[in-house]
Amino acid sequence: MSRGNELKELASDLSRALEAARRIGLPTTVYLLSMALVEVKEAINAVCDDDDGTA
Known part of the structure; x- marks a missing residue:
């Protein structure tokens, strides 16, 4: 499985x-x-940018 x-x-x-957590009321x-x-x-976006070679 890839990092992304x-x-x-x-x-x-x-x-x-x-x-x-929202349903049971844990703010x-x-x-x-x-x-x-x-x-x-943000990490997903960074990995996708790296995969595209645009980082």
Whole structure:
């Protein structure tokens, strides 16, 4: 599995965890998962840029 695919899977897992935390009312956890998701999405963009040779 490529790094990009692993990061996309991680983003998906974080999104599911984020929704679960929202449903059960854990605002601090929602915030932390949101920040982690932002970081992972930035890493995905960086990997995609590297794959395109535009980084």
